[in-house]
Amino acid sequence: MEEKQLKILLQSASRFPPEKKKFLYGTAGFRGEASMLESTVFKAGIMAALRSLKTGLVVGLMITASHNPVSDNGVKIADPSGGMMTQDWEPFADSLALAPDPEHLVEGIDAIIGSVAINMGILTTPQLHWMVRRRNMEMKASEFDYFALLSTSYRSLVDLIPAKTLTGTPDVKLTVDAANGVGGEKIKELSKLLTGLEIEVRNSGKVGEGTLNEKVGADYVQKEKFAPLGFGPRDVGTSLDGDADRLVYFRVLPTDGRSVDLVDGDKILSLFALFIKEQLTILNKENGNESSEFPVKLGIVQTAYANGASTEYLKQLGLDVVFTPTGVKYLHEKALEYDIGIYFEANGHGTILFSEAFMPRLESKSAELSSVTPGSEQQKAVLRLLAVSTLINQAVGDALSGLLLVEAILQYLGWSIERWSELYRDLPSRQLKVSVADRNAIVTTNAETTVLKPSGLQELINYETAKYPKGRSFIRPSGTEDVIRVYAEASTQEGADSLAQAVAQHVDCFLGMIPPVKQ
Ligand SMILES: CC(=O)N[C@H]1[C@@H](OP(=O)(O)O)O[C@H](CO)[C@@H](O)[C@@H]1O
Numbered sequence: 001m002e003e004k005q006l007k008i009l010l011q012s013a014s015r016f017p018p019e020k021k022k023f024l025y026g027t028a029g030f031r032g033e034a035s036m037l038e039s040t041v042f043k044a045g046i047m048a049a050l051r052s053l054k055t056g057l058v059v060g061l062m063i064t065a066s067h068n069p070v071s072d073n074g075v076k077i078a079d080p081s082g083g084m085m086t087q088d089w090e091p092f093a094d095s096l097a098l099a100p101d102p103e104h105l106v107e108g109i110d111a112i113i114g115s116v117a118i119n120m121g122i123l124t125t126p127q128l129h130w131m132v133r134r135r136n137m138e139m140k141a142s143e144f145d146y147f148a149l150l151s152t153s154y155r156s157l158v159d160l161i162p163a164k165t166l167t168g169t170p171d172v173k174l175t176v177d178a179a180n181g182v183g184g185e186k187i188k189e190l191s192k193l194l195t196g197l198e199i200e201v202r203n204s205g206k207v208g209e210g211t212l213n214e215k216v217g218a219d220y221v222q223k224e225k226f227a228p229l230g231f232g233p234r235d236v237g238t239s240l241d242g243d244a245d246r247l248v249y250f251r252v253l254p255t256d257g258r259s260v261d262l263v264d265g266d267k268i269l270s271l272f273a274l275f276i277k278e279q280l281t282i283l284n285k286e287n288g289n290e291s292s293e294f295p296v297k298l299g300i301v302q303t304a305y306a307n308g309a310s311t312e313y314l315k316q317l318g319l320d321v322v323f324t325p326t327g328v329k330y331l332h333e334k335a336l337e338y339d340i341g342i343y344f345e346a347n348g349h350g351t352i353l354f355s356e357a358f359m360p361r362l363e364s365k366s367a368e369l370s371s372v373t374p375g376s377e378q379q380k381a382v383l384r385l386l387a388v389s390t391l392i393n394q395a396v397g398d399a400l401s402g403l404l405l406v407e408a409i410l411q412y413l414g415w416s417i418e419r420w421s422e423l424y425r426d427l428p429s430r431q432l433k434v435s436v437a438d439r440n441a442i443v444t445t446n447a448e449t450t451v452l453k454p455s456g457l458q459e460l461i462n463y464e465t466a467k468y469p470k471g472r473s474f475i476r477p478s479g480t481e482d483v484i485r486v487y488a489e490a491s492t493q494e495g496a497d498s499l500a501q502a503v504a505q506h507v508d509c510f511l512g513m514i515p516p517v518k519q
């Protein structure tokens with residue numbers, strides 16, 4: 001690094017002295033109270049520049065509170081593929097973030113010279129990931145291109161709905177709770193390009209309308225099972241989180257006007273899986289016989305937090321369901337192993353990935369069918385799959401593209417949200433968190449479902465779980481909070497509650513210091 005450049009870097013670094021609290025690149029980037037994060041954000045900028053120079057490609061840097069309170073902040077890096085930053089670089093990110101002084105910072109970052117920062121302004125997290133991916137593929141990547149692709153793909157899907165399921169209603173209406181985040185304005189812009197779908201946005205983030213993620217948004221609705229502010233009895237809606245990478249649907253119950261029938265990420269996943277499987281079945285049906293002419297490896301990826309009833313439903317559909325540790329970077333990586341990989345976290349973050357090797361096969365199948373059997377059911381099924389591949393974000397989970405796909409599929413099936421919700425009944429569950437002296441004392445394996453350390457704890461969890469019909473419980477250290485999370489499921493709510501409580505007590509006995517709190 002030249003002396004002049006070194007001087008500039010050191011001068012900049014001196015404006016951001018290291019904070020007392022140390023941040024590590026956790027489940028999804030550096031996160032913490034905004035006022036504590038200045039130097040970490042500065043270093044994340046350096047990190048992103050290095051990643052770009054190393055790969056010779058565009059990378060993204062996102063600052064967002066996501067689903068957390070407005071005083072929180074997070075900074076995360078989008079890799080050249082548009083996915084999360086490669087896990088190989090996490091230790092490097094950590095050592096940069098922990099560098100005690102500017103001299104340490106400079107060590108090893110000589111290569112910084114030459115990278116260019118482009119401020120993309122206010123975007124949703126998935127828009128940034130989408131743009132990074134597309135720029136590196138030398139495809140059109142502006143915000144308008146994003147909106148145009150989503151709206152035309154949605155239109156193609158709706159135009160392919162069989163006439164018999166069309167309801168005759170000219171317009172579908174959808175009410176969106178935008179968590180007072182960035183998704184509100186974006187969805188309004190998108191909706192200007194949509195035909196046949198009328199979108200009303202509440203909690204849109206306008207000044208005076210409310211606070212980011214406070215009693216609104218996907219995380220609140222999913223965790224509390226309450227309607228977001230601005231929704232009343234019998235309302236049906238969909239909630240985004242603050243940066244619009246999570247999506248859940250809900251129906252406000254008439255009983256108390258506050259509780260909701262929640263349609264979470266597991267049910268969105270199930271709807272997507274059902275639809276994709278149906279298209280593959282149509283595609284492989286020749287003269288009413290199943291043929292294996294066009295084999296497609298379809299995989300479903302969940303985490304241990306997926307409701308057991310969803311996993312059972314997906315397995316009953318005959319699908320290949322696999323589990324990874326919590327955090328979308330793991331799910332995404334696994335989903336890439338399939339021709340079509342569908343992944344979702346229960347909290348509503350997920351997408352459908354079409355592998356690079358599979359896309360040319362699908363396109364040539366489409367060309368073949370359009371010349372041999374134009375207008376056939378098989379051809380339509382391929383066209384639907386192609387439309388899904390351009391509609392749904394290939395870089396990361398995206399609430400905007402997700403809700404358009406949900407709406408198109410519900411119209412295709414002729415289903416209401418009630419019918420969708422009845423796909424299966426969630427098993428009652430309970431989550432608790434336990435504060436402990438050192439959360440890293442818990443070491444797990446088997447996609448976080450089995451405790452390896454401290455020894456003896458897993459045996460106690462097994463012992464408790466065996467007491468309850470349909471009992472299931474696991475513990476893991478959170479990657480975003482300083483706690484151990486306890487999850488329990490059983491055939492009744494009382495069972496799930498007392499199983500979670502019993503397991504939390506064992507955790508507390510082994511390494512705790514503070515009583516468990518409901519989450
Ligand atoms: C139980 C739960 O909801 N965990 C969340 C939460 O991670 P933890 O590592 O559990 O703190 O935040 C992650 C990032 O948003 C999200 O991917 C994950 O699903």
Ligand SMILES: [Mg+2]
Nearest residue numbers: 066067241245
């Ligand atoms: Mg988010």
